[in-house]
Amino acid sequence: MKRRKFFQRTSHLLTLLGASWLGSGKSGLANPLLVQYEKNATPLNRRKLALLVGINQYSSPLAGCVTDVELQRELLIYRFGFEPSDIVVLTDSQGSREQIETAFREHLVKQAQADDLVVFHFSGYGTRIPLASGGKVQNALVTLETGTNGYLDWDDLQQLMRSLPTQKILTVLDTSFSHSQLQLPPNLHWRGYVAPADRIDEVRSLSNPKLPGILLQASENELVAAEKNWGGFTTGIFTYSLTQELWTATDATSISVTFQQTAAQIDELVGKWQKPSLQFEANRYNSIIAANSQHNSILGAEGAIIALDDRPNYVKVWLGGLPTHLVADYGLNSVFTTIGEPENASIILQIRAREGLTAKAKIHSSGSTSPSLIGQPIQEVVRVISRQIGLVIGLNPELERIERVDATSALSNIPTISSVVNVGEQSADYWFGKQPQTLKTGESAYSYALFSLNGDFLPETLGTGNEAIKVAANRLRQPLNQLLATKMWELTENQTTSRLGVKATLETTENSPKTIAQKQTKRSNLISRQLIQPNSTIPNLSPQTSLRYRLENFSDRPIYWLIVGVDANHNPITWEPSKEAIAPGTIRIIPEPSANQLWLSKEAAGLAEIYLICSIAPFDKAIATIQTQIKGKGLLTLPAPLEVAQAVLEDLHQASTIELATIPSESLSAITDAYALDVNSWATLRFVYKCT
Structure with a gap:
């Protein structure tokens, strides 16, 4: 697409800044009629x-x-x-x-x-x-x-x-x-x-x-x-x-x-x-305010080409649209495409080096690296995730020096941890510190624990009072496996970049059904554009609320699905896996109303994190892994979630092989040290809610 045409289409986003709230009263929700615009509204x-x-x-x-x-x-x-x-x-x-x-x-x-x-x-x-x-x-x-x-x-x-x-x-x-x-x-x-x-x-x-x-x-x-x-x-x-x-x-x-x-x-x-x-x-x-838009929608971008490189067929790109949870672990060899039209064919770019949000990419399509490339928006095609992905654990600066030395030594020996850093100086997934406790005797003590980045300590990582750091590190091995599994699932989330047409709705089923949240992929040509207003905070659910997910297939081919995540009690969970595909244009409700099964929110206060993962191919490896760990119906607790997470990524990698073979690039077909996931082959929608 010509840079000028792209700007003609996208400049409306800033023009509409004021229009979005008009007529909304005190609710702050936009009137859908007011967010439309006419073709010539912006000179x-x-x-x-x-x-x-x-x-x-x-x-x-x-x-x-x-x-x-x-x-x-x-x-x-x-x-x-x-x-x-x-x-x-x-x-x-x-x-x-x-x-x-x-x-x-x-x-x-x-x-x-x-x-x-x-x-x-x-x-x-x-x-x-x-x-x-x-x-x-x-x-x-x-x-x-x-x-x-x-x-x-x-x-x-x-x-x-x-x-x-x-x-x-x-x-x-x-x-x-x-x-x-x-x-x-x-x-x-x-x-x-x-x-x-x-x-x-x-x-x-x-x-x-x-x-x-x-x-x-x-x-x-x-x-x-x-x-x-x-x-x-x-x-x-x-x-x-x-x-x-x-x-x-x-x-x-x-x-x-x-x-x-x-x-x-x-x-x-x-x-x-x-x-x-x-x-x-x-x-x-x-x-x-204007109405009756005649514009074709530009479905967002992950960045743009911002300069030519000194080397032939290389360009400098800006990746400001990468989600915050992806940027630290986004792999080299990931592939992007410019947004093209018939008169200006798309160009395939492969990331070869990256520092922060600035990257150098090699052009694999025919054509020269002319100045006309500068400013062209780019969209994700293939996401590369290392098979050696691990957790980065930060050390609370309030720890004594000898504690930091012991913690670095003990935590570095845990296979799921890739590095131990000082909190604040480098990016971390969680941080390690002390949590005060009161012993049964009434005496004050502390236990070492892991904390989320918002400062909340993770109860499942809390030990007994006044323990040694090496004891705490050994105790944390199992919780760390679960945390790494969750990180790997999160790295597959691609609501904004997937081209697989999928929409999911989280609903309560008691009395009159109520929609809690909706998610859908943005870049499928077949997807419905009607969504409820998104939440500005994490939804709160009462204990023992009955839930269900409504999954709609807007694509032109069957899709397979898997649900994994963590409940409010911090337990790794899955819904009983199914090998049955959802046909194009049909809906699957989970749990099925006729199955006499319930998905209940937990009584304990906490945050639930659910991943609804869809693919064009069956989850053979993941389902086999789950079935070797646990048998049963309905909502199941996973004994070894990390093995399941690894199997899920392997399934998505295999599902992408046909699409990968059609992409002009280096290393993708023979890649062995990373997962390569094609946006046409999978979609992961993430739901988060609190139980209070």
Whole structure:
């Protein structure tokens, strides 16, 4: 597809930022009629201007703010068609209040016209400062200077915004204004700055007038905004989650849906610590609403070609659309394709080297590496996952030095652990630390345990009080097998990239059935486009709720299915496997109503994580593995989930072999040290809910 045509189709996503909430009342849910648009709603000569600010170099430095700006810049240029010359970037030493205000006035206020779109992004510290009139405090962005000149307060920011001649304004703030009293998990870094006025008793007198346009804020006023290391790079959790969702969004996706999905992703990552918010002035966006779209939908992208490489037939690509859970383990030799049309055939790219979200790819299709390739969006074709995948365990910095030495030695000898790192310095799957306990005697003690990245300790990893680290490490072997199995299932999740037409609905069955969540693949030409509004938080279910899954096959061939996961008691589970395929255009309900079987949510409080995996070929190896471990009907507990996970990936690898043979690439047909999964051959839909 020509770059210009791609931008004509995708620029509507930002145009619709305001329209998505109109008519929604207090619910915040978009009216489906308002997210449609007409072909000529956005004049091609309308400018799109952006000012992006990211500051790491404070006296107490941050690590991810400059990367946030890079994420936004690549998104705006290669996903939404901003001209590079229309984006001004200020980082670190350029981030003084005077420089920010000057850039705002010169680049945005003086250049913007009435129909232009303006984007302002800030990543850095936030705080609260007293109003000049006294008695109240206001939010402020912390700039590079010290003292009273080191803040861009809310009133001044509002005045800058209101001086813009356009009403189409998007503000993104990845910062935190509250002086949080919460103790963050060690893998997260808080973006809040403690100023003299930042006292908890002044929250009630907060002056925080609305900004014009749409405001996407990393966190609600009294919560935190955090940044995280993802494996080789650090970003704000909000910026990465938001930009990743926007990369994979379709033309038909409203910003309301995108925001809900971003919020849900953050809820899973950090839970109670951070909840994003949005604000808007609805009456300013009536002019943007249009109806009866005539556009073909662009089904998202994982990134774009951003430069030619020095070597012939090599290009540099940006992978900003890769899901956050994939980026650390995404394998070399994975394959992508440009989005082509008949007059501009697709090009096959194979990843040969990667650092963070930037990769070098080899072109395997015919044609030259001409400058016209730059800017072309790319979509996943083959996902490569190492067969030596393992868990990365972080060590809590609160452990004593001798404890860290002993833990590194003991944990490194466990086969399921690939590396042991310091929490916060590198990306980790879980972290190892102490959990306080009270013994039966009433004496205080501690036990070593594993913790999720949001700081919750995993009860199944808790031992007896005051144990030795080597004892704890041996005790953790079985739970670690289960955690690795879950990680492997999660690495197959591909709702946004699968071309196998599948839709699944999680429902309650008691009294009148109620839909809890829906998932469907985005890139099948045969899929239904009707979905309920996504959840912004993880759904909560009462104990002993009766559940079922409704699985619809929208593809043109039979599909096979398998359900695996972890229940709220942290037990690895599966539904009794079936070798019977679901015919094209038909529905399978699990459990079947006529089978007199129940799937009940657990009584214990906890998080359930269910993977509904579909394939064009039977799960022969996985079913055989399950049946050697356990016999029975209905919901089954897996004694050895890691063996099942390995068998599932092998089945998906084998199911992909026919498609792989048709792809021009290196190493895929003879690959032995990794699984190669073709997006035309499988789909994994992930459901998460809480039992409370």
